[in-house]
Amino acid sequence: MNLNDVRKLLDAKICVGEEYLGRQVETCCGSDLMSDVLAFTKCKTLLCTGLANMQVIRTADMTDLCGVILVRGKLPGEDMLKEAAQNKLPIMSTEYTLFEACGILYSNGLRGCSRKAEEQAMSDSKSVKMHYDVAGDDFDRAGEASAGLKRLLQKIGVPADIIRRIAIGTYEAEMNVIIHAGGGQVDAEIFPEETVVYISDQGPGIPDIKLAMQEGWSTAPDHVRQMGFGAGMGLPNMMKCSDDFDIQSTVGSGTNIKMKFKHISEDL
Numbered sequence: 001m002n003l004n005d006v007r008k009l010l011d012a013k014i015c016v017g018e019e020y021l022g023r024q025v026e027t028c029c030g031s032d033l034m035s036d037v038l039a040f041t042k043c044k045t046l047l048c049t050g051l052a053n054m055q056v057i058r059t060a061d062m063t064d065l066c067g068v069i070l071v072r073g074k075l076p077g078e079d080m081l082k083e084a085a086q087n088k089l090p091i092m093s094t095e096y097t098l099f100e101a102c103g104i105l106y107s108n109g110l111r112g113c114s115r116k117a118e119e120q121a122m123s124d125s126k127s128v129k130m131h132y133d134v135a136g137d138d139f140d141r142a143g144e145a146s147a148g149l150k151r152l153l154q155k156i157g158v159p160a161d162i163i164r165r166i167a168i169g170t171y172e173a174e175m176n177v178i179i180h181a182g183g184g185q186v187d188a189e190i191f192p193e194e195t196v197v198y199i200s201d202q203g204p205g206i207p208d209i210k211l212a213m214q215e216g217w218s219t220a221p222d223h224v225r226q227m228g229f230g231a232g233m234g235l236p237n238m239m240k241c242s243d244d245f246d247i248q249s250t251v252g253s254g255t256n257i258k259m260k261f262k263h264i265s266e267d268l
Contacts, residue, residue, distance in 0.1 A: 001025050001110055002133065003067050003090055006046060009104055010094040012069060016081050017090030023066045024132055026148060027113035030102040034059045041065065041113050044148065048101045052076055057083045067091070071098045128152065128190045134174055136182035136203075139227065145186040146171035149197070156190060159265035166195055166261045169241035172234040173199040173257055179224050180204070181255065192263070194243075199257040206249040213239070 004021040007014065014021070026044035031037055032051050041047070041063050048069040049056060057080055060068055067090040070076065076084065076091050084091050094101055106112070130152060132145035150167040158166075170186065177184040181203025188197045206212050213235050220230020239245040244260035 010101055012092035012094040015076050015091040015093055016084045020090045025066055028105050028110045029113050030098050045113050050098055060089050061087050071101050130188045132186045134177045134184050142178050145174050149188050158263055161265050162263055165241040169238045169259050170197050172237045176234045177201050179220055195261045197259045202254040205251040207251055
């Protein structure tokens with residue numbers, strides 16, 4: 001779920017930060033006690049609150065919240081709007097109460113940020129799913145999908161060496177989508193025995209997959225190379241890191257990649 005999905009569910013008004021509504025939301029916290037927010041929230045948490053003061057902005061900055069929802073129709077003052085804009089913090093306002101807003105988000109799949117909520121999410125199904133939309137040429141947000149997947153795997157308790165391979169393979173795929181495809185999607189499904197990562201885009205496609213799989217072969221433009229990317233190691237690294245690698249591409253239609261990672265640690 002991203003912030004724009006939240007906006008639609010809560011029929012919320014955008015107060016500031018419309019350009020950041022593509023941000024992913026991993027968990028939600030409903031509280032008017034900023035001490036609780038400091039104690040229990042994680043990165044990528046959405047805060048729903050009835051407070052509309054500068055301490056909300058300060059707390060959001062300290063805890064790396066992805067956004068704030070003001071409930072009961074409350075609106076931020078000019079000082080809040082100015083500070084939120086400087087901190088790149090999206091703020092929205094909904095007419096729902098705190099209880100109602102959190103209930104709507106929970107019923108649509110967004111979980112709380114307590115350990116109990118994490119354990120419940122794991123036990124509710126045989127697998128845990130994650131979805132990220134990846135914007136083309138958005139290097140400021142590059143790595144959000146792979147970092148989010150890494151955090152989730154750490155919470156579940158997947159062995160560290162397996163997480164490392166999954167994170168590297170997913171990051172390489174994410175960067176390819178940003179550099180070459182103009183955007184796409186990263187989806188992951190975590191099972192007890194393995195993690196499966198799907199990458200899809202609607203970009204130009206790959207004319208010669210065999211050639212693209214060769215180490216050092218790249219079509220990355222110069223400005224990308226100057227940032228340290230585009231060395232032609234993306235696809236080879238994905239195949240190297242995964243236990244099973246499949247790529248399908250059609251010129252003019254896009255590319256789909258599927259990687260499987262078994263949860264069998266070499267350190268055991």
